[in-house]
Amino acid sequence: MPPFLSAFRPEVSRDALAATVAHLSALGEKVPGSAAEAAACAYLTARLAEYGVRHQVHVFDSYIGAPTRTELHVLAPAPQQIEAVGVAFAGDTGPEGVTAPVVAVGRGRPADYAGRDVAGAIVLVDHIPEHGACAAALRAGVVGLIGISSGPQRHKMTVSPIWGAPATAEELAQMPRLAVASISRPDGERLKALAASGGLRVRLVAQAEEGWRQVRLPVAEIPGREAPFVLVGSHYCTWFDGTTDNITANALLLECARLLAPGAGSRRYGVRLAWWPGHTHGRYSGSAWYADTFWQDLHENGIAYFNVDIVGSRGAVTKCARNQMAEVSGFTAAALAAFAEPVPAQEAAFNARTLSRQDRYVDPTRPHRGSDQSFWGVGLSSLQVSSFLAEDDPAHLPNSGIxxxxxxxxxxxxxxxxxxxxxxxxIHARMVDSLADAPLLPLDLAATAGDMLAALREYREAAPDLALLAELETSAQAFAATAARFQACAADLTDSATTSAANRRLLRAAHLLNPVLYQARSPFEHDRAVPTRLLPGLAPALGLAAMAPDAARMARVGLQRERNRIAHALAEATRLLDAE
Known part of the structure; x- marks a missing residue:
């Protein structure tokens, strides 16, 4: 059954978009809880009021971090100052900084430290700063890390492994407390050459603000005839001006609110638009707070989460589906085919290469652990369409479409x-309108089962004697058949009452399966903000063969419990779709 696509033809105001982008960019860096954030929120809500869109601003405490002063002074062999920027949630050196010799350690992976004594040094890493490199550096006993970008730019980043605000002191203690800075590639190459010759010594000053702040989360509501709704979100905090990350997306949401508002009450389902604070400065703390606070409403009525990030950039000519779950991938493909210019095969292949995953057999467009994907525990299906640069555009980051x-x-x-x-x-307005007015929701749960089977294939190859994996495979195949039968029957439904009931069953089944497919922890918690894979609770199976006997026995206990969790979700989803 082809997904429903509405005939909506929005008259987009280029001038309104440009005015919003110019105004919000001019506010400068928008750290959550700052005056700049307040000004941005005031602008967004004033426009929503002007458009007659119902909205509210949630104000709450969030744990926020941002660098305030970052300096890198070369002391030897010859004094010089290197321009640097800081990262969020690293260590604070105080105004005096930390002084140490510098050692280059490649990409800064654990293997790069093998056989090397770098205790007390500052390491030079051939990559922008991220948590994995910081964790490896801490284990090696270093006191600082300098990340090198791919070009003349310097990237502000976050190195927190915590998703959202910390819930315990133990969680907060996971922050990598060492001095961190980001420098340009030309400066990095010079420092690497000096380090190779020996005697390179620097003073790194890394100061930051970190703590609880009151932040603002504006949400617009366009009601439908029935309770379910499509959630659309974009973060509105920025590093620096942040014009294309993510002010262009903020303008897109605002314009979508204007375009969709006249249809309030006429579409079958509602649309909820949210501007998240705390994206990088809080490691997705805004969307995580929203998921925590409105968990039941989202679980019962959320149709999908449409994340909006990386749009409207200069030279971004190809539209790339990403962060899309299997059940909505058919809808995304159909919508882009109908609403966007065709993407040449070469560009599509390039986009797929940039969206790499840990999983061997899973589609690379599946959601990764980032981009405000705070709704996995709730069970919402997610999707995203970004505008990427062409493969031959010299402006893109290496191995990236941005x-x-x-x-x-x-x-x-x-x-x-x-x-x-x-x-x-x-494109976004037409996709949202299509989802919100669909007679039958375009959720292909047989494709979701296909993702489960793709993940299980890799686990079974690693642990072929683990019978529980074969059992799960059988259950997933049975659910796929049930979902296909349900979809075939639902395609013949025409009246509002029967399609509404079918849609409710689809949503309930998706909300049962997605938490086990994407999340290792309970549906009411958030996994760490580190790379992950599908069916992450089964990940110990990958290393089972190399474990010591007692470790393997304990791993098998945990794997059996995870098997029960996944099997239960499949059984409940099967009963839902099998019910008369």
């Missing part, structure tokens, strides 16, 4: 393209 100015001081107004943003807005 531009080099991401998270840098160069992400300024000139990096946005109003025409591309207008096209992106039309």
């Amino acid at each position: 531009a080099w100015w991401w998270h840098t001081a160069q992400d300024t107004l000139d990096k946005a393209d109003p025409d591309i943003l207008a096209a992106d807005t039309a």
Whole structure:
């Protein structure tokens, strides 16, 4: 059954988009809880009021971090100052900084430290700073880390492994407390050459603000005839001006609110638009707070989460489906085929290469552990369409479809393209309208089962004698058949009452399966903000063969419990779709 696509033809205002982008960019860096955030929130809500869109601003405490002063002074062999920027949630050196010799350690992976004594040193890492490199450096006993970008830019980042605000002191203690800075590639190459010759010594000053702040989360509501709704979100905090990350997306949401508002009450389902604070500064703390606070409503009525990030950039000519779960991937493909320019095969292949995953057999467009994907425990299906640069565009980051100015001081107004943003807005508005007015929701749960089987294939290859994996495979195959039968029968439904009941069953089944497919912890918690794979609770099976006997026995206990969790979700979802 082809997904429903509405005939909605929005008249997008290029001028309104450009005005919003210019206004919000001019506010500068928008750290959650700051005056700049308050000004951005006031602008967004004033426009919503002007458009007659019902809205409210949630104000709550969130744990926020941001660098305030970062300096890198070369002391030997010859004094010089290197321009640097800081990261969130690293260590604070105080104004005096930390002084130490510098050692280059490649990408800074654990293997890069093998056989090397770097205790007390500052390490030079051939990558922008991230948590994995910081954790490896701490284990090696270093006192600081300097990350090197891919070009002349310097990226502000976060190194927190915590998703959202910390819930315990033990969780907060997981922050990698060492001094961290980000420098350009030319400066990094010079420092690597000096380090190779020996005698390179620096003083690194890394100061930051970190703690609880009151932040603002504006949410607009466009009601439908029935209770379920599509959730659309974009983060509105930024590093530097943040024009294309993520002010263009904020303007897109605002324009979508204007375009969709006249249909309030006429669509079958509602639309909820949220501007998240605390994306990088709080490691997705805004969307995590929303998921925690409105868990039951989202679980019962959330149709899908449509994340909006990386749109309207200069030169971003290809539309890339990403962070899309299997059950909505058919809808996304159909919508892009109908609403966007065709993507050449070469560009589609390039996009797929940039969206790498840990999983061997899983589609690379599946959601990764980032991008405000705070709704896995709730069970919401998620999707995202970003505008990527072409493969031969020299402006993109290596092995990425996004531009080099991401998270840098160069992400300024000139990096946005109003025409591309207008096209992106039309695509998003039509996709949201299609989801919110679908007679039968385009959720292909047989495809969800296909993702389970793809993940199980890798686990079975690693642990072929683990019978519980074969049992899960059988259960997933049985559910896939049930879902296919349900979808075939539902395609013949025409009246509102029967399609509404079918849609409710689809949502309940999806909300049972997605938490076990994407999350290792309970549905009411958030996994760590580190790379993950599908059916993550089964990940110990990958290393089972190499474990010591007692460790393997304990792992098998945990795997049996995880088997029960997954099997229960499949059984309940099967009963839902099998019911008369």
